[in-house]
Amino acid sequence: MPRVTPLASLVAALLLAAACAGPPASTPPGPAAAPSPAGSSAGDAMSGIDVVFLSTMIGHSERTLQIVRLAGSRLRDNSLRTLAAAIEATEADELAEMRGWLPTAGPGAGTAGHDHAGHGDDDALDRLRAATDADVDRVLREVLADHQRAAADLARAQVGVGRDERVRDLARRIERSRTAEVELLQGYAAQISSAPAGPRSS
Structure with a gap:
């Protein structure tokens, strides 16, 4: 029987919550709503589903930064080192964006915590x-590919069920970038495994 990871359970919970919530209520005909004031945040239309996604992705990206920073100075492959640096820069920017949105989502959302243990990769740093x-x-290729694949799965679920369009746009970007990163990480592994062995010493 396949093992259900905590992250898989969270994706299922997102989908179930969306199904229970149903489609957004229709708005009766009337004058067009006034445009949002300049500087309005994603929280203006944020649902509980969006808050759960942001809280989870904040914890997930914090763990990503721990992973790449722990391994970064020890990496030997220049391409892998470049990819790790790019991942660190991208996710640091996304973290700042998400942390800026979450406090505007409603009472308590800004302080909502997230347990890293929920990602199912608790042994990544130990490895x-x-x-x-x-x-x-x-080891970095393996643990980071698993970690980023989980992020892509979560983001893909959010695109389908999220309510706030700016949060859904972020989820689309995350899904695309993490999927591309997994392909690169697996590509590096394939190149190494297919490389000809060096001459053996007699």
């Missing part, structure tokens, strides 16, 4: 710490 210098590139 990286225990990896030898010769093995750290491989």
